[in-house]
Amino acid sequence: MTNIFASLPAELDSEVFSELLRDKNIRIERIVSKGHTSPASGWYDQEDNEWLLVLEGAGTILFADGRQVTLNKGDFLYIPAHEKHKVAWTDPDRLTIWLAVHYSDSYGGNHA
């Protein structure tokens, strides 16, 4: 894949993750959702910082402190490592395409 809007999945039983870059301290992925949310119980508690951008569609991130942030096309959000969150909603009527940049010092590079 060399275009982030290409190779969109035809079937979406679950969210589809595609890794676009992985290097020593960074990982960039595309996530495609359509009405998917995180499981009702539990939170993402990530080792890595995340910078999240919505390229198409819309989704809502819920934080453990009750804060909700709805992201529409072009909106971006920084989620520090270990800030517990989940995906509370994504648009059920169209694809939502997320760009997620995860970064830390823990990745082994394999982009080359």
Place this chain on the structure above:
Amino acid sequence: MTNIFASLPAELDSEVFSELLRDKNIRIERIVSKGHTSPASGWYDQEDNEWLLVLEGAGTILFADGRQVTLNKGDFLYIPAHEKHKVAWTDPDRLTIWLAVHYSDSYGGNHA
């Protein structure tokens, strides 16, 4: 700015760079061009690796070895540190919006 398509410059005498995130080993910026290119002589010779994505418009990257890569909406490109390159062309008739993720171990964090 919390939306990458917002606050687009009205005047574009030169390319406009907006930093979206800066942390210890990463810097994410939006670049807005309209017909701008790099100076005719000289190359970008960057300390950092770069992951580049075109969100709107189109542009051509020229490498010192003669290779040219034209990026349209959604196309992305990895440019390793010290791979000499320049912007050879951007669409003169509409805005080109680039997302550039620069990463290394050399940044001081100030996103918080």
